[in-house]
Every structure is written in structure tokens, then in C-alpha cells.
Amino acid sequence: MDFKNKLFDIAYLIRTFDEPIFKKNIELYKKNNIIPQLTCILTSDDAGSISYAKGIKNICKKYNINFVLDNVSSKLELEKKIMYYNNDNNTHGIIVMYPTPFNIKDTYFMNLVSIEKDVEGLNHEYMGYLVQHEFYSDNENLRKLVIPPTAKGILYVLKRNYLVYENYFKINGIYPDNLFENPFKLEGKKIVVINDSLAVGRSLALMMLNENASVRVCQKYTDYEDIMKFVSISDIIISAVPSEKFIIPTKYIPENSIVFDIAFEGNFEYPDVFDKVFKISPKWNLVKKGNRINDMTLHRLISNLFYLVNRKLPENDLRELKNFEKNIQKAGI
Structure with a gap:
């Protein structure tokens, strides 16, 4: 079965949007003698x-970011390490x-990690x-706030595809696939999120609400039949249940x-689900490395790191970066 046309082209989004913006960030860091470290x-x-x-180590290497890996084995040790790195220049x-x-x-x-160093955005x-x-x-509006990278990665896939389709429409007068409207417009869409963790489900639900979508969040206390009802009426379905026993027919x-x-x-x-969907980011082992949702998550983690580093940049550099990002978004097709 050929389902390639059903897959999100995450590699394209990274290549079109992230890589040029990250390169611009790194240029500004070199200019200001800053070496990012995660x-x-x-x-x-x-x-x-x-x-x-x-995966974090590999992406840090790709973008010339210093990567430090540390290990702890107790609550006290973790407390000490967090405090140490909070104060490490x-x-x-x-x-x-x-x-x-x-x-x-x-x-x-999560709340011990300084907001100046919290690359996951999990501090209260x-x-x-x-x-x-x-x-x-x-x-x-020069210094961006940090939000959890996994949830942010899903939102970015949707929002960047929205940009791609809008830019295509401006050039061709129609949307790709001869669609009459942009399928990635989130306003008014019905979305179900099956996960309520802080890093994924709860954060993502808030992000989608902020985009004026209608969101339902399901968790382990939600009745299975109710979950299926929500799934059956949703435009967008996001599931992150860490169990091989939980399957959505x-x-x-x-x-x-x-x-x-x-x-x-x-x-x-799988593979039946491919017959029903317009687009899907499927189970990780069904997609080539570089085109998985985890690749977008890693890039959002790095973008969060850059948000933190950018707080040390002069405002003129931040304005230059903001204008650069706007031009990249306008050109993305």
C-alpha cells in the first residue's frame, strides 16, 4: 500500500523554516561571542x-551547541545538580x-529549574x-516565552502547513490537492487529545484553545466508549497513550x-488507518528518521534553547532576527 502522500513532510518543514532561522541565530551568537550550551x-x-x-546530543552537534550529559541517582543529588546548573554561566x-x-x-x-534555564517550559x-x-x-515582542517542545512540535506542524498552503494559494489561486479551504486552519476545528500529561496533553490543549479550536482532553479516567465518541466527531486526533493495549479502531x-x-x-x-486520514504522523517506526514527529520535537527543543540564549542579545540583533523570521514565513511554500 502506498501511503506516502498521507504522511506529513516534517523534513520539508524543518528544512524550509527551522534550518535557515537556526542558522541566523547561530550567526548572531558568533557575532556576540556566545556559545550555546544545553x-x-x-x-x-x-x-x-x-x-x-x-537524540538531543545529535541535534546539538548538528547546530554547534555544546551538550552536557549528567546523571543523578537521588532526590538530593538532582536538587544539587539543578541548583548548580541554574547558577552556571x-x-x-x-x-x-x-x-x-x-x-x-x-x-x-520542574519548579526548581530557573525560568532563565528551563528549556522545556515546565516551570509554573x-x-x-x-x-x-x-x-x-x-x-x-522580541523575547519569546518557552512552551513544552513535544506539544509545541505538533502545533508547529499544523501551523507551518497552514503557512505552506496559504502561500501556495497566493501564488496559484487554489489550495494544494484542489481543496477549497485550508485544511490546517485551527479556528473552530474539533480536536481530541488523548493524554493529560503536563508536557503533552495539558499543554497542547491550552495551545489549541489559544488557537480558538474546540478541544476535548481524555485520560485514564475517561470511559473508553466516550473516547471513541470524541474521536468519531473530531477533525484532529492526537493520541499519546503509553500502552500497547490502547488501540483506536x-x-x-x-x-x-x-x-x-x-x-x-x-x-x-496500521495500515488500515491510512485509508481514512487526510494527513498523519504515524507510529515512529513507520516513518524514516528525519521525518518523524520526534524530529520536530527536537527542533522545538532547540528553538526553546535559542529563545533563552536570545535574552542575552542586543535589541538590534533581536529586531534583525524577528524580521528575518517574518521573511522566511512569507517565503515558505
Whole structure:
């Protein structure tokens, strides 16, 4: 079965939008003698955390970012490491691998990470800004606020595809695939998010609400039949249930819907689901490396790091960067 036309072209979005903007950031850092550094703190031997740390290391190498990997084995040690890197002038961003195994809520550690170093945007101050629909920390809209990278990655795939389709329409007078409207317009769309974690489901729901979408959030206490009802009436379906037992039957997937399968185990029926969707980011092992949703997540993590580094740049450089980003968005087709 040929389902390539159903896949999001994430590699294209990264190449068109991220790479030129990241290159511009790095040029400004060299001009100001800044070497970005990201510190990753492993809290367990969890295979997923180790794999994610490896991915972060590789993308840091790609963009000439110093990467520091540290390990802890206790609550006290993690507290000390966070405080150390909070005060380390060479460190621009800190990412802690959650969940931690230390019998205390992870939000305790999330709030220990300084907002000046919080590359994941999980500190309660950033969460508050997200609730209030704030994008910038200054009146000139030059210094961007940080939001969780996994949720941000999904939103960016949708919003950048929206830009691509709008730019295509301006040139050709029609949308791609002879569509009468932009399928990636979020306003008024019905969206179901099956996950309520702070880093994914809750953050993503807030982001979608901020885009004027109609959002339903499901979690482990939501009745399975109710979840399927929500799925069956949704334009966009996002599932991140970390269990191979949770599967959404294809019969509930609306025709021409948009699907994101974030779970490592996969939450949909393959290959049947491809017949129903308009676009999909499927289970990771069904897509080539470089075109997975995780690749977009990693690039959003780096963009968050750059937001933090940019707070040290002169305002003239930030204005130059802002104008550059606007031109890239206008040119993206």
C-alpha cells in the first residue's frame, strides 16, 4: 500500500523554516561571542530517556551547541545538580528527564529549574503564561516565552502547513490537492487529545484553545466508549497513550481527519488507518528518521534553547532576527 502522500513532510518543514532561522541565530551568537550550551540530566536508566538524550546530543552537534550529559541517582543529588546548573554561566538550558523515580511529584523539580534555564517550559511561571496566552516576555515582542517542545512540535506542524498552503494559494489561486479551504486552519476545528500529561496533553490543549479550536482532553479516567465518541466527531486526533493495549479502531476515525500518533507503542490500527486520514504522523517506526514527529520535537527543543540564549542579545540583533523570521514565513511554500 502506498501511503506516502498521507504522511506529513516534517523534513520539508524543518528544512524550509527551522534550518535557515537556526542558522541566523547561530550567526548572531558568533557575532556576540556566545556559545550555546544545553545540559541534560538523566534520572534513571529508562530506555526512552536514554534514547531521547541521544537524540538531543545529535541535534546539538548538528547546530554547534555544546551538550552536557549528567546523571543523578537521588532526590538530593538532582536538587544539587539543578541548583548548580541554574547558577552556571556557561549553561543556557537545562532539561531533566522525567518521570523521576524519587517518590516525589516531578513538578517539584520542574519548579526548581530557573525560568532563565528551563528549556522545556515546565516551570509554573511558563505554564501560567501559557494559560494567559502570552507569547513574549517584553513589550516589544522580541523575547519569546518557552512552551513544552513535544506539544509545541505538533502545533508547529499544523501551523507551518497552514503557512505552506496559504502561500501556495497566493501564488496559484487554489489550495494544494484542489481543496477549497485550508485544511490546517485551527479556528473552530474539533480536536481530541488523548493524554493529560503536563508536557503533552495539558499543554497542547491550552495551545489549541489559544488557537480558538474546540478541544476535548481524555485520560485514564475517561470511559473508553466516550473516547471513541470524541474521536468519531473530531477533525484532529492526537493520541499519546503509553500502552500497547490502547488501540483506536479505524472504524472510529473520520474520513479526511488529521492524526498524530505520539505513543511509542502506537495507538492506531496500521495500515488500515491510512485509508481514512487526510494527513498523519504515524507510529515512529513507520516513518524514516528525519521525518518523524520526534524530529520536530527536537527542533522545538532547540528553538526553546535559542529563545533563552536570545535574552542575552542586543535589541538590534533581536529586531534583525524577528524580521528575518517574518521573511522566511512569507517565503515558505
